[in-house]
Ligand SMILES: NC(=O)C1=CN([C@@H]2O[C@H](COP(=O)(O)OP(=O)(O)OC[C@H]3O[C@@H](n4cnc5c(N)ncnc54)[C@H](OP(=O)(O)O)[C@@H]3O)[C@@H](O)[C@H]2O)[C@@H](O)CC1
């Protein structure tokens with residue numbers, strides 16, 4: 001399971017490791033790894049032009065030592081010194097190897113630009129001249145390789161407070177940093193290369209984790225010989241209204257494609273007609289009153305997509321939440337809960353699946369602040385509301401109390417289209433009904449949904465129905481990867 005750490009956690013581990021090694025060993029390992037990645041990108045090193053952007057700390061030191069190695073292999077390596085001071089021993093090694101000092105104009109001639117401005121020691125928005133250099137690097141024609149962290153990205157949170165390097169490749173030392181996995185930071189990373197400098201035994205429990213194909217495949221339930229539709233998990237879906245019918249169709253579709261043994265759909269006349277026409281597999285209860293008394297037993301509920309926010313919807317939400325099974329709360333039901341927190345007073349587990357706007361109503365926080373600090377707000381919501389939180393967005397994060405947050409990187413920007421959230425609620429709901437806990441159902445649901453989005457999009461537009469359709473292919477993809485040697 002890929003893990004990531006805050007800057008403080010990394011520094012503490014580095015100190016413990018450094019105390020057992022001769023001075024300079026770690027930086028030497030870091031620089032060797034960095035130079036090897038750069039050489040691989042350049043192909044033939046001899047005769048290429050490499051430009052280093054050097055800040056005042058050890059991040060610049062890594063870049064200078066790596067630059068020295070590349071110069072030793074025949075590259076023409078220049079450095080722009082941006083700080084009031086420069087890593088002295090690194091600069092000396094760089095000069096000895098034939099490296100020279102240049103001005104920012106040299107950026108345009110470089111085949112490869114190495115961003116050694118700041119790493120885990122940075123605080124706040126990049127100051128000048130760093131900010132200007134970061135933007136010039138992004139605009140330059142050469143490949144940009146970030147050392148440890150793209151400068152301008154907060155290593156611990158992924159926040160980007162001003163200008164930031166947008167790298168094609170980030171070479172990170174010792175362990176992944178949280179900010180490399182969470183947007184907006186994650187979208188500045190490009191390909192992520194991890195260099196082993198021997199930090200492993202000194203690392204604490206991770207700050208965040210991201211699941212792999214293998215992890216998700218291992219968490220999903222597979223039907224056994226004695227399985228029947230009831231044992232495979234019955235999901236209730238309370239969604240849709242006479243005004244919004246599509247959400248019900250999509251949520252039921254997501255649930256069926258994710259392997260619910262049975263889906264019991266409940267709703268008023270219009271969505272019932274649509275769901276019946278699209279999904280004859282669903283068992284339907286048409287509601288004239290907001291009640292679930294006639295619905296029969298389910299192992300979990302999905303509550304909210306397209307439900308509306310009036311009194312009828314409120315009463316139905318109250319009935320569903322009064323049940324003793326796990327409930328996934330999405331969309332309109334999140335608005336209902338934001339207006340009436342008492343609805344959340346229940347003993348069975350709750351998984352909420354808000355986007356930033358919905359979470360802002362639940363927390364009374366600013367939407368932009370949530371988008372800039374996704375981890376912090378997902379954690380806060382999990383703690384304050386006592387629920388598992390799946391915060392949707394360009395990186396989906398899943399938070400529950402006392403465990404490292406799970407970060408999902410499988411999504412694609414093509415998923416930002418109407419109705420995909422309804423499909424996600426069905427997929428995660430089906431996993432809840434199959435017996436996964438809220439944390440596993442949310443994180444595996446997000447993973448499958450993202451992968452299905454990639455399969456459905458294949459670099460072109462998709463519809464929400466395409467995503468539901470592609471969920472079985474996503475599950476088969478996990479199986480394939482799990483069988484091949486890791
Ligand atoms: N320790 C080790 O053995 C190993 C360390 N390793 C490497 O070291 C890196 C950490 O090095 P670090 O701690 O020296 O900090 P680093 O990120 O280079 O810069 C800090 C300096 O930048 C400045 N600055 C701060 N904020 C700023 C801003 N907003 N805008 C502009 N400037 C800003 C501030 O300087 P000041 O302005 O105060 O003079 C501060 O002193 C790490 O990421 C990894 O690459 C690896 O080789 C593995 C072995």
Ligand SMILES: [K+]
Pocket residue numbers: 059115116117118119146147148149150151
């Ligand atoms: K950097």
